[in-house]
Amino acid sequence: MQEHGMTPEYGFARSVSSCLIGMLPEGFYDRVKEGSIVIKRTKTSFTFCEDGLVLDDGAGGERVPADLVILATGFLGDQKLRDMFVSPRMKEIVAGSPDTTVPLYRECVHPRIPQMAVVGYAENLTNIHACEMMAKWVARLVDGAFRLPSVRRMEESVAEWGRYMRRSSGPEHFRRSCLGAVNIWYNDQLCRDMGCDPRRKKGLLAEWFQPYGAVDYADIR
Structure with missing residues (x-):
């Protein structure tokens, strides 16, 4: 990365905790060296x-x-949220303040606009699985399987998540929440809300030593 001027301005730990990390195609730097890919900044x-x-x-x-x-135009997600509304008040509150993460409870529902659900705004290292879990949570919410807590409790949860994000990644880099470093914890929260057991493995040893993946949540409908 240094050889080709691609070293980011932030370190590896911040990259992982902020989902500011990506996988390059096989042979990417070989193509750069041979000139078929030209990097321009x-x-x-x-x-x-x-x-x-x-x-x-x-x-x-x-x-x-x-x-x-x-x-690539998928970056200003907070502005897209604002543009969904005509009301100036809704535009003001839906994306929060510029120095915080976008205030979505469980990364899906705005505490003061509970009629609207947003699936896929938060980032993860495996976005398809994260979006599927969010969609299951929203479907059960709409179906009446559980109820949202009070606005105050939801805002307290959002604020706690925001403090974590500012500590781990910094708002100057990332306004979206990143689930990459806390993916299992996040899924546990969704499972508890939906009335599902967050312990998805068969047996204590498996629970302690086997990694979690999408297949562990496949039976949640």
Whole structure:
């Protein structure tokens, strides 16, 4: 990563606890060395030109020829939440303040907008499994299997999670909650809410020594 100028500004521990870590395709750096993948970093902005892009727009901008440009636009999730509402009050409260994580109870329901559920906003190292667990929790909530606690208790839970996030990752890097370091704990909470046993293994030894995975929660409907 140092050789190609890709070293991040944050350390490995923060990357893991903030879900700011990804898996590269096999042979990625081999393709970089042979020139079939060209890495370009921009500190400020980019603009389009007739034959591609100009990085760091201005007199000294670098021109990058490109036939196809793919824009990864899934980052400003808090703004997308705001844009769902017409009411200025709802826009104000749904995403919380800029220096905190987005205030979702169990990462799914806003304490003051309990009629709306958000599935998949929180990050995880295995997002498909996390979204499936959230969807099961929301389905049981809608089905009346359990009730949400009071607004005060939900906001206390959200605040506790926010303190953890600020301690482990820092709000300057990440407003979404990350479940990567506490995935089993999070699933335990969902299981208790749904009336399911959080201990999913068969036997004490398995519970202590076998790793947890998606298959352990497959029977929850």
